[in-house]
Amino acid sequence: MNILEPIIEVRNVTKTYKLYDKPIDRLKESLSFSNKKYHQTFNALDGLSMNIYPGEAVGLLGRNGSGKSTLLKLITGILTPTHGEIIARGRISAILELGAGFNPEYTGRENIYLNGLMLGITREEMDHKIDSIIEFADIGTFIEQPVKLYSSGMFARLAFAVSINVNPDILIVDEALAVGDSRFQTKCIDKMKELKQQGVTILFVSHAVEQVKRFCNKAVWIKEGHVEAAGESSEIVDLYESYMKNGSEAIITPIEVVPESTAELEANVETTVTAPKSSEYIAYITNVTVNKQAIKTFDEVIVEIEYEVYEDHLNDLLVGVALYTPDREYIFGPNTFLEKCEIPQTKGNHIVRYIIPQIPLLGGVYCIDVGVFNNEGLVCLHYRENVQSISITNKYFSEGLVYMNHRWEVMQ
Numbered sequence: 001m002n003i004l005e006p007i008i009e010v011r012n013v014t015k016t017y018k019l020y021d022k023p024i025d026r027l028k029e030s031l032s033f034s035n036k037k038y039h040q041t042f043n044a045l046d047g048l049s050m051n052i053y054p055g056e057a058v059g060l061l062g063r064n065g066s067g068k069s070t071l072l073k074l075i076t077g078i079l080t081p082t083h084g085e086i087i088a089r090g091r092i093s094a095i096l097e098l099g100a101g102f103n104p105e106y107t108g109r110e111n112i113y114l115n116g117l118m119l120g121i122t123r124e125e126m127d128h129k130i131d132s133i134i135e136f137a138d139i140g141t142f143i144e145q146p147v148k149l150y151s152s153g154m155f156a157r158l159a160f161a162v163s164i165n166v167n168p169d170i171l172i173v174d175e176a177l178a179v180g181d182s183r184f185q186t187k188c189i190d191k192m193k194e195l196k197q198q199g200v201t202i203l204f205v206s207h208a209v210e211q212v213k214r215f216c217n218k219a220v221w222i223k224e225g226h227v228e229a230a231g232e233s234s235e236i237v238d239l240y241e242s243y244m245k246n247g248s249e250a251i252i253t254p255i256e257v258v259p260e261s262t263a264e265l266e267a268n269v270e271t272t273v274t275a276p277k278s279s280e281y282i283a284y285i286t287n288v289t290v291n292k293q294a295i296k297t298f299d300e301v302i303v304e305i306e307y308e309v310y311e312d313h314l315n316d317l318l319v320g321v322a323l324y325t326p327d328r329e330y331i332f333g334p335n336t337f338l339e340k341c342e343i344p345q346t347k348g349n350h351i352v353r354y355i356i357p358q359i360p361l362l363g364g365v366y367c368i369d370v371g372v373f374n375n376e377g378l379v380c381l382h383y384r385e386n387v388q389s390i391s392i393t394n395k396y397f398s399e400g401l402v403y404m405n406h407r408w409e410v411m412q
C-alpha cells in the first residue's frame with residue numbers, strides 16, 4: 001500500500017433520510033399509484049469529504065445529531081451513502097451501538113465466534129484467540145449466558161474485547177468507553193495505545209473532548225453533516241469548545257467516574273471523605289484543603305491533596321487541579337503529568353501540594369476541582385468537582401478576572 005494513500009476516503013458523501021410525520025404515511029406512500037410523496041427529506045450528511053491516513057488516531061467531534069454515528073456506520077458498511085463514495089482499505093473492527101452485531105439468544109462465547117465470522121475470522125482462527133478475548137472481557141461465568149441477560153457494561157466489555165483482539169487495520173469506537181468503569185477503561189486505553197503504536201488506524205467518537213485531545217493526533221469537527229474543521233486534535237478541540245461555549249448549545253461534562261455504590265457518599269461531603277472499601281476504585285481523593293479561605297491577590301495559595309491508591313502496580317498516576325469561576329468558566333488546569341512532577345503511586349495514602357506562589361486572580365469566589373487520572377489523563381479514576389472554594393478580596397485596584405503584568409507609556 002502506498003504510504004500516502006488514505007486508508008479511509010470519504011468522497012462527497014450525502015446520506016439522506018426520509019422523515020414521515022406519521023407511521024401510516026410510509027404505507028400510504030408505498031401504496032400510492034400516483035407516486036405521491038408523503039415524506040420530507042433530511043440530509044444527515046451533506047457532501048462530506050475527508051481522508052484518514054494509516055496510523056492516524058482521529059477523534060470525531062460534533063454536537064448531538066451532527067452526523068458522527070451516521071458517518072461511522074457508512075464507513076463500516078452498515079449503511080450505504082445516498083450520494084458519494086467511501087473507500088476503506090483494510091479490516092475494520094467497530095464498536096458502534098452496544099449490542100449491535102450480537103445475537104441476543106447466543107451466549108457470550110458463541111457471539112465471539114459470530115462476531116469473528118462477520119470480521120472474516122474463521123472458527124479455527126478464533127479458537128486461538130478466544131481465551132485472550134474472554135480474559136480481556138472479564139465477565140466471569142456470564143460468558144456462558146445468553147447476551148440478552150447482559151448489562152450495558154457487560155456488552156461494552158465483550159464488544160471491546162472482541163474488537164481490539166482481532167488484529168484490525170482500522171478500529172472504530174463510538175462512545176463505548178463511557179460505559180465501563182475506570183479499571184476497564186484503563187485496560188481499553190492501554191490496548192488502544194498498543195494498537196496505535198502498531199500502526200492501527202483509530203477513529204474515535206467521544207463527548208469527553210479531553211479524551212480526544214489526549215488520545216488522538218487529529219480531530220475532525222462535524223457540524224450539520226459536513227466537516228467544519230479538521231487538523232491537529234488540540235487545536236480543533238479548542239475551536240470546537242469555544243464554539244460550544246459561545247453557542248451555548250451543550251454542556252460538555254468532564255469525564256467522571258462515580259460507581260453507583262459510592263454515589264451517595266459524594267453528595268454530602270465537603271472535603272474529607274472516607275475512602276471507599278470498594279475495589280471498584282484504583283485511586284481515590286480522600287481530602288482536599290486550602291491553606292486559607294480569605295485571600296488577597298498575590299497571596300500564596302496552597303492546595304493540599306490527599307489520595308489513596310489501591311493498586312500495587314500503578315506507574316502513570318497523575319493529579320490535576322482546576323480553577324473555575326462559580327459559573328464554571330475554566331481558568332486554569334495544570335496537572336503533574338504535563339509538568340513532569342513525579343508523584344507517589346504505591347499502594348497507600350499520599351499527599352501532594354499544589355502551590356501558587358502569588359495568585360494573580362482579582363476579587364471573587366473561585367472553585368477548585370481535583371482529579372486523579374492515569375494513562376496521561378485519559379482515564380479519570382476519581383474526580384471531585386467544586387471540592388473547595390477560595391474567596392479573594394482586595395481594596396479596589398483593578399478590574400477583571402486576573403491581574404496581568406503591564407505598564408503604561410505616555411507617548412505624547
Ligand SMILES: Nc1ncnc2c1ncn2[C@@H]1O[C@H](COP(=O)(O)OP(=O)(O)OP(=O)(O)O)[C@@H](O)[C@H]1O
Nearest residue numbers: 017018019044062063064065066067068069070071
Ligand atoms: N434512521 C434514521 N432516520 C431518520 N433520521 C435519522 C436516522 N438516523 C439518524 N437520523 C438523524 O440524522 C442526524 C444525525 O444522526 P447521528 O446519529 O449520525 O448523529 P450523531 O452526531 O452521532 O449524534 P449523537 O452525538 O447524539 O450520537 C440526526 O438528526 C438524527 O436524528
